[in-house]
Amino acid sequence: MSDVKNIEYPFVSEKMRELKVGDMVKVSGRIFTGRDRLHKYLSEGGKLSVGLENGAIYHCGPIVVRKDGEWSVRAAGPTTSIREEPYMADIICKHGLRVIIGKGGMGADTAKACAKHGCVYLQATGGAGVLIARNIEKVVGVTMLKEFGPAEAVWELEVRDLSAVVAIDSKGRNLHKRVKAASKRMLKQLRC
Amino acid sequence: MKKKAYWEKNLFELIRRTSTDLPQDVESVIRRSLKAEKKGTRAHHTLGAILENAELARVKDAPLCQDTGALLFEFRVPAGFDTNALVAVTRTAVSRATRHGYLRQNTIDSLSGASYETNVAHGSPVFHFHQGARKTVDVRLVMKGGGCENVGAQYSLPDVDLKAGRDLEGVRLCILDAVWKAQGNGCAPGVLGVCIGGDRATAYKASKEQFLRKLSDKSRVKQLARLESRIMRDVKRMEIGPMGLGGKTTLLAVKIDSLSRVPASMFVTVSFICWAFRRRGMVLGTEGGLKRWLY
Ligand code: SF4
Numbered sequence: 185m186s187d188v189k190n191i192e193y194p195f196v197s198e199k200m201r202e203l204k205v206g207d208m209v210k211v212s213g214r215i216f217t218g219r220d221r222l223h224k225y226l227s228e229g230g231k232l233s234v235g236l237e238n239g240a241i242y243h244c245g246p247i248v249v250r251k252d253g254e255w256s257v258r259a260a261g262p263t264t265s266i267r268e269e270p271y272m273a274d275i276i277c278k279h280g281l282r283v284i285i286g287k288g289g290m291g292a293d294t295a296k297a298c299a300k301h302g303c304v305y306l307q308a309t310g311g312a313g314v315l316i317a318r319n320i321e322k323v324v325g326v327t328m329l330k331e332f333g334p335a336e337a338v339w340e341l342e343v344r345d346l347s348a349v350v351a352i353d354s355k356g357r358n359l360h361k362r363v364k365a366a367s368k369r370m371l372k373q374l375r376c
Numbered sequence: 377m378k379k380k381a382y383w384e385k386n387l388f389e390l391i392r393r394t395s396t397d398l399p400q401d402v403e404s405v406i407r408r409s410l411k412a413e414k415k416g417t418r419a420h421h422t423l424g425a426i427l428e429n430a431e432l433a434r435v436k437d438a439p440l441c442q443d444t445g446a447l448l449f450e451f452r453v454p455a456g457f458d459t460n461a462l463v464a465v466t467r468t469a470v471s472r473a474t475r476h477g478y479l480r481q482n483t484i485d486s487l488s489g490a491s492y493e494t495n496v497a498h499g500s501p502v503f504h505f506h507q508g509a510r511k512t513v514d515v516r517l518v519m520k521g522g523g524c525e526n527v528g529a530q531y532s533l534p535d536v537d538l539k540a541g542r543d544l545e546g547v548r549l550c551i552l553d554a555v556w557k558a559q560g561n562g563c564a565p566g567v568l569g570v571c572i573g574g575d576r577a578t579a580y581k582a583s584k585e586q587f588l589r590k591l592s593d594k595s596r597v598k599q600l601a602r603l604e605s606r607i608m609r610d611v612k613r614m615e616i617g618p619m620g621l622g623g624k625t626t627l628l629a630v631k632i633d634s635l636s637r638v639p640a641s642m643f644v645t646v647s648f649i650c651w652a653f654r655r656r657g658m659v660l661g662t663e664g665g666l667k668r669w670l671y
Contacts (some may be wrong), residue, residue: 208421287561288523334481360559371556374610
């Protein structure tokens with residue numbers, strides 16, 4: 185488990201299929217932020233000016249400030265992913281996403297889509313906003329800023345060595361589900 | 377109120393410090409937990425990242441977590457003190473802290489979905505006032521993130537599904553159920569605030585007031601102190617771990633209090649707060665001068 189694997193944009197499915205649930209990874213290259221507004225928008229057939237093919241969506245509403253005409257990210261930890269569960273599988277399929285980064289785990293539909301399309305769901309450290317901001321080398325651009333507001337906008341980021349854990353792999357194995365099942369057994373014992 | 381700018385300056389500093397500087401009592405419990413986890417595990421890695429994040433936020437003077445949460449202000453003021461003026465200067469300080477990037481634009485209109493520019497809106501920030509025989513104005517601020525707020529839960533005893541009756545054992549079953557259900561969400565390890573009794577509204581408020589207690593203190597009520605440590609032991613065995621990825625550290629502390637109730641209802645109300653436990657306070661003179669920091 186202590187081996188850290190590196191993955192880099194473009195996140196092609198053959199590479200993603202090499203990752204196993206529980207692996208620690210470091211993500212580099214281009215990623216996009218996106219949360220509730222974006223997922224709803226895409227699932228309703230909305231179009232983006234940027235392509236998500238072989239790309240990564242990061243469930244995150246960053247704090248971004250503008251300094252001397254340049255955007256800079258002050259904090260960018262993950263937000264709860266399960267809110268996007270109703271839309272995720274569809275977006276993986278239609279837009280060719282191969283990496284999802286978030287926190288808290290996702291459900292059966294996403295796991296199925298991961299297995300089918302060679303996609304992975306990664307868990308970043310929730311709340312570690314400043315630490316993750318340090319891994320962002322550059323804000324490449326932003327779309328839907330006016331429509332969605334700064335927290336919900338689609339920020340295109342260049343990241344280096346963003347740490348995460350594979351929580352759903354491309355066989356559809358789900359780490360949160362495992363922990364949940366094991367803790368349920370213990371909960372039963374504790375009830376006596 | 378005279379010297380508005382003076383009040384505002386101190387309240388701004390309270391917000392800045394709360395947002396960027398994890399309290400010592402919280403940090404030291406996380407540090408202890410790190411030692412209890414095995415090196416090379418996900419739990420160890422996650423706790424390490426959390427501590428590194430806390431240090432970096434301090435050095436960079438940046439918010440610990442991008443979700444700067446709901447802003448819960450609690451004021452204890454001398455009888456007859458002008459609380460309207462306090463509301464006004466606090467709101468100004470919140471606007472300024474938002475413009476300076478210590479707070480995210482984190483307040484949304486519930487009907488239109490539009491984001492408020494300054495976090496000052498109907499219902500934000502949240503104020504609670506207590507008047508009493510005192511000579512100072514004590515102000516405490518808790519910034520409570522949405523992820524951990526979402527996993528709060530309220531049970532009504534008896535609970536048939538949980539087989540939980542109207543006694544402390546029933547309370548224990550509710551709390552364990554809430555912890556189990558919350559896993560993965562709300563950024564563990566965190567702290568539980570629990571209220572036994574009260575009504576649906578007062579109980580949630582009391583459960584959140586538990587977050588004003590230092591992590592090291594124990595309930596003065598013996599039964600509750602015992603229940604607090606029992607829950608800690610039980611939850612450890614569930615091995616939910618930091619961020620729900622497995623491990624020993626799921627909770628940093630449990631704080632329980634009780635309120636009286638009517639015969640027909642008995643609620644168990646559980647609030648969570650995540651490891652980004654942003655809580656600070658200051659004692660101000662009636663002219664707004666800083667006397668000392670709380671926590
Ligand atoms: S639950 Fe806490 S640490 Fe996690 S994202 Fe929300 S505010 Fe940040």
